[in-house]
């Protein structure tokens with residue numbers, strides 16, 4: 320027998336269906352919403368009891384249809400600690416996994432289908448279906464015909480949010496600069512990094528402006544790369560060759576924004592905050608216990624958001640906190656005199672791996688195998704990876 | 720003036736994903752009207768263009784003209800084009816306008832008739848229209864110049 324710890328533990332509580340028809344003249348999202356509203360009513364729950372969503376999509380971040388991002392926004396579901404897309408058989412199974420693992424308690428699964436232009440000659444003559452097929456990819460028509468859609472799943476709003484953060488908290492750009500200096504200093508010690516030269520804070524301010532006030536030194540370096548992981552049970556890993564690193568707690572996060580990023584709910588309401596709150600509600604280890612910290616640095620703004628959402632300092636106080644946590648001997652951060660940050664240089668220096676190099680570095684540090692850049696005695700790591708709007712994770716790993 | 724047909728909307732916005740949920744908005748743009756969905760049951764404004772009210776789950780949603788008043792919530796200047804074959808001649812502004820109708824209701828646009836250095840968070844702005852390649856698009860200008 321294979322292990323089956325979820326046997327008879329998870330149940331289906333509600334079902335909702337729309338009409339079936341060859342041409343209902345509706346969008347994928349509209350149909351998905353109708354099924355969702357009916358399933359919620361069938362279960363007899365409030366939609367705010369939903370804390371996980373599995374939307375429809377062939378990619379984790381499918382947009383323009385009935386993906387989790389659009390569903391959460393359109394249904395006004397305030398907070399989720401787990402979100403994902405799936406299709407065919409997978410969506411149902413993903414949802415059961417998530418509830419069984421404790422990542423969330425109540426999942427809404429939505430699968431929505433439209434009659435595609437490639438499936439029917441009549442459908443191929445419908446201008447709505449043709450236009451949908453034309454923009455069928457992830458992200459839809461981002462930044463093309465209509466300027467108002469330019470910030471659908473775009474990086475540019477992060478620059479505007481950076482300016483708004485500095486305005487609202489009356490802080491300058493030093494916090495972003497210091498994060499860049501930290502990561503580049505660590506990158507200089509990482510032979511695998513593509514950026515091996517450390518920079519100074521002055522050098523940060525001299526770097527080229529891309530989306531004013533965001534500079535090229537605020538942005539991770541696009542590279543070709545891959546990372547992979549093997550995940551198994553704590554029992555099985557005991558018999559394996561490498562020293563184990565255990566997953567202590569984790570959470571995802573979703574906030575009610577949707578895919579038009581100008582609708583951001585505000586600095587302390589974005590998905591990082593939901594993910595970190597979901598993590599601390601599940602973790603016995605606290606932020607003060609962390610030896611290592613890996614905040615995602617797609618943009619330095621992300622890393623500042625994760626730092627503040629994790630509770631290392633209060634919102635808007637990263638600059639002062641970083642200055643009081645600066646290790647002048649190595650030109651890097653040691654938060655509260657203890658926690659080392661992005662010890663491989665992260666995306667800013669090692670290269671853009673979508674955060675997967677942060678997981679990899681955390682595992683190797685907790686094994687104690689990082690050689691010259693090993694943080695002696697490191698036992699605990701906090702990892703926060705993702706976007707303000709989608710796919711944020713918060714994970715505590717511990718060595719043994 | 721009669722409303723443009725579906726075919727005319729598809730042709731006019733040949734480079735936009737028109738669908739059943741947003742076509743009324745684009746029909747409005749062709750007539751120089753900025754329409755945002757509003758819930759008939761509870762009055763909530765709904766953006767982007769969705770058929771269901773996130774506040775009360777009513778399906779009675781009507782594309783409704785907004786006042787055009789708002790404030791500049793956040794903005795950036797794009798200094799470099801995504802397409803290396805089409806470099807920008809000057810920085811391109813992108814500005815999220817918080818519409819007066821409802822807190823958090825924002826429309827991505829541009830502030831025109833205003834020097835870059837004069838832009839400021841929360842400054843009052845009003846709707847105007849700009850022409851680009853033969854099409855009219857919403858833009859905003861500092862309030863007070865609305866009829867200037």
Ligand SMILES: [Zn+2]
Nearest residue numbers: 758761772775
């Ligand atoms: Zn309503």
